[in-house]
Amino acid sequence: MVRYRKWGWGLGIATASAVTAFGVASWQANAAPTAPSATAEPPGGSGQARVSDPSPLPEAATGSGSDPLTSGELEKARTVALTPELASGAEDVTGKAGPEYLSAEIDVEAGGRQAELYYYDYKTDKLIKQVVDLTTGKLAQSFSAAGMQPPASEQETKAALGLLVADPLGAGFKESYRKATGKELNGTDGLVATAHTYTAKPADQGASQCGNSRCVQLIVKTENGQFLSVSEFIIDLSGRTVARLK
Amino acid sequence: MSEGSGTMTYRKTAGAVALLTSAALGVAVPSAASAAPASPCGTQAMVKETLPNGTTWRLCWRIHDKAGLILDQVFLSTKRNPEPVQVLDSIRLAQLHVPYDTGDMEFDDLTDLGMGGGFLETLTGDDCKGGSARVGSDGSEQPQQRKVLCVSAEPSGLAYRAREEAWDDNGPQPGKLDSKQGHDLVLRTISKLAWYEYVTEYRLHDDGQISARLGATGDLAPSSEADANRGWPIGTGDKYYSTMHYHNAFWRVDFNIAGKGGEKVEQYDTALDGRGEVTAKLKTTRTAIAKEGNFSKVNQRWWRMTSPNSKNADGHQRSYELVTGGDDRYEGHPETKPDVTFTQKNPCEKYASDNAVDPECPANSKTVIDFAKNKENLSDPVMWVRVGFHHVPRDEDQSPMPMHWQGFDLVPRDFTAMNQLTPDGRTGLNGDPQPDPGPSGAQG
Numbered sequence: 001m002v003r004y005r006k007w008g009w010g011l012g013i014a015t016a017s018a019v020t021a022f023g024v025a026s027w028q029a030n031a032a033p034t035a036p037s038a039t040a041e042p043p044g045g046s047g048q049a050r051v052s053d054p055s056p057l058p059e060a061a062t063g064s065g066s067d068p069l070t071s072g073e074l075e076k077a078r079t080v081a082l083t084p085e086l087a088s089g090a091e092d093v094t095g096k097a098g099p100e101y102l103s104a105e106i107d108v109e110a111g112g113r114q115a116e117l118y119y120y121d122y123k124t125d126k127l128i129k130q131v132v133d134l135t136t137g138k139l140a141q142s143f144s145a146a147g148m149q150p151p152a153s154e155q156e157t158k159a160a161l162g163l164l165v166a167d168p169l170g171a172g173f174k175e176s177y178r179k180a181t182g183k184e185l186n187g188t189d190g191l192v193a194t195a196h197t198y199t200a201k202p203a204d205q206g207a208s209q210c211g212n213s214r215c216v217q218l219i220v221k222t223e224n225g226q227f228l229s230v231s232e233f234i235i236d237l238s239g240r241t242v243a244r245l246k
Numbered sequence: 247m248s249e250g251s252g253t254m255t256y257r258k259t260a261g262a263v264a265l266l267t268s269a270a271l272g273v274a275v276p277s278a279a280s281a282a283p284a285s286p287c288g289t290q291a292m293v294k295e296t297l298p299n300g301t302t303w304r305l306c307w308r309i310h311d312k313a314g315l316i317l318d319q320v321f322l323s324t325k326r327n328p329e330p331v332q333v334l335d336s337i338r339l340a341q342l343h344v345p346y347d348t349g350d351m352e353f354d355d356l357t358d359l360g361m362g363g364g365f366l367e368t369l370t371g372d373d374c375k376g377g378s379a380r381v382g383s384d385g386s387e388q389p390q391q392r393k394v395l396c397v398s399a400e401p402s403g404l405a406y407r408a409r410e411e412a413w414d415d416n417g418p419q420p421g422k423l424d425s426k427q428g429h430d431l432v433l434r435t436i437s438k439l440a441w442y443e444y445v446t447e448y449r450l451h452d453d454g455q456i457s458a459r460l461g462a463t464g465d466l467a468p469s470s471e472a473d474a475n476r477g478w479p480i481g482t483g484d485k486y487y488s489t490m491h492y493h494n495a496f497w498r499v500d501f502n503i504a505g506k507g508g509e510k511v512e513q514y515d516t517a518l519d520g521r522g523e524v525t526a527k528l529k530t531t532r533t534a535i536a537k538e539g540n541f542s543k544v545n546q547r548w549w550r551m552t553s554p555n556s557k558n559a560d561g562h563q564r565s566y567e568l569v570t571g572g573d574d575r576y577e578g579h580p581e582t583k584p585d586v587t588f589t590q591k592n593p594c595e596k597y598a599s600d601n602a603v604d605p606e607c608p609a610n611s612k613t614v615i616d617f618a619k620n621k622e623n624l625s626d627p628v629m630w631v632r633v634g635f636h637h638v639p640r641d642e643d644q645s646p647m648p649m650h651w652q653g654f655d656l657v658p659r660d661f662t663a664m665n666q667l668t669p670d671g672r673t674g675l676n677g678d679p680q681p682d683p684g685p686s687g688a689q690g
Contacts, residue, residue: 060288066308067306106308198351
């Protein structure tokens with residue numbers, strides 16, 4: 001692994017852009033630090049320790065080394081990752097054609113700029129990973145597996161809240177909303193949800209399919225900042241059903 | 247599209263391909279460039295700060311949607327040792343497991359929700375007072391450039407004090423005083439996971455120590471009521487018992503001492519060993535940990551990661567020691583019991599629990615227990631450190647909840663031949679403080 005790491009840096013040099021070159025210069029300048037352009041003022045005024053306070057640079061078109069994926073790189077990677085096969089064959093949480101896009105990250109161990117994109121296909125209930133080589137602009141590898149449930153996307157969180165509010169089991173939830181706000185619940189208006197993915201536990205009753213199905217547990221906040229108790233509800237996004245744990 | 251089975255081999259093959267590709271590309275590298283170390287990240291992602299005592303830390307940072315703040319390629323240089331030497335390949339959170347004592351709620355926050363992305367707070371108010379709020383990608387699926395990392399230099403108290411004794415005709419006189427204030431370079435992000443707010447913090451001390459800790463503030467979980475065995479009354483009387491719960495935090499620490507890798511893991515135990523002339527004798531023994539495994543602390547046990555390939559100026563192998571402090575062990579799962587797990591580095595092993603979230607990787611490798619199960623030889627070890635905090639709510643938790651912390655230290659052991667902060671005038675004080683000048687001095 002150490003060997004790969006070194007070669008990885010070597011690759012960084014080989015594909016050096018202007019941004020990388022600047023990075024190198026800055027990295028090497030360590031032995032004789034130059035006066036920073038600005039410094040952050042510590043509490044208590046001068047005489048205390050300071051750190052530099054660089055002005056943010058505009059986002060680079062491409063990253064180097066372990067830099068996070070830039071917007072530009074991600075846009076490119078998403079275009080490559082969404083193959084025609086996926087775009088037509090997979091389904092998102094709303095039932096539309098195309099997989100549910102979950103997340104993207106840089107693979108720093110790959111030894112080059114390589115993006116890993118994660119999708120969920122509601123048609124097959126599988127997590128999909130598309131690996132895109134940003135240097136060649138090609139799809140390097142694809143993987144899929146059932147029973148893997150990383151965090152939910154914003155669209156999935158909204159869909160889960162919609163299912164909960166529309167479900168007859170959500171009656172108690174509507175009651176707690178009325179108590180918290182003094183108003184009748186109007187759909188999902190004014191609600192902010194946070195979704196934890198949920199995997200069935202051994203003693204689970206009512207949501208034992210979760211894990212193979214994509215399920216979430218919500219935390220719901222009202223517009224006046226109050227949290228509503230909904231942790232006993234499990235929303236199965238694959239089956240579009242709501243279960244109550246207790 | 248291939249299925250997830252047999253993926254370990256696939257991953258390794260991919261690495262080999264990358265190696266060949268870069269080797270081929272390496273031919274085209276101009277000789278001047280190949281002689282210089284490549285920057286491991288761009289300018290925006292780099293932190294390089296010199297503390298008042300002359301210690302410089304430099305590293306790359308990034309935000310991961312699940313793990314939150316990651317520090318990569320952490321190098322240390324000091325006034326006495328100005329050549330930067332690598333300490334860490336990376337350090338990051340590896341899970342935050344939160345089970346409630348009622349047994350009806352538990353979360354793996356990193357893999358159920360994520361510490362980065364939309365859950366990462368933009369720094370504001372006093373979040374980064376006196377520091378520099380750095381802009382970077384928040385790691386979300388549609389990355390936003392936001393002020394998310396706070397970099398600051400904070401006083402760490404008295405780093406050392408020593409006064410020499412001087413003698414004249416009138417007896418002992420106050421001699422030269424060496425007294426120095428220490429400083430930490432502090433890196434910190436804030437993740438708001440509904441009511442709880444977590445602070446991920448790394449303190450890089452000017453003497454080479456690294457402290458990793460997680461702070462929790464915000465508000466107690468609402469509508470989480472328990473009986474007196476599982477809750478604590480908050481508010482008037484005993485109408486409402488707020489549920490007790492654990493925060494089980496795991497960190498993944500990957501050393502790369504002096505860039506040489508291949509650290510050896512050692513465990514040290516100290517036990518009674520008979521009597522000396524005055525009191526008990528003690529014996530400290532070293533156990534080499536050559537294979538993967540889970541380990542727990544008993545009285546006077548500690549571990550260190552030693553570089554067989556890099557020595558300090560005294561000829562001693564450089565190492566870092568794991569120092570653990572306050573910890574509440576959660577007995578509800580096998581993976582939350584060990585204090586530390588050492589595993590052979592494996593890109594499929596990402597999260598200390600709920601690890602099976604990558605279709606490229608085996609579905610049955612879920613926890614640190616699974617990672618260590620096959621007892622692989624440790625040629626490139628990764629250290630998984632667990633620190634638990636059992637939160638018994640109290641009246642003062644409202645409101646907001648005062649910050650509570652959990653974490654550990656990585657302390658340099660023989661990383662340098664002397665104290666990194668040794669002042670002028672004490673540089674000769676290395677070794678036997680009172681060497682016997684005679685030829686029999688070696689018997690010490």
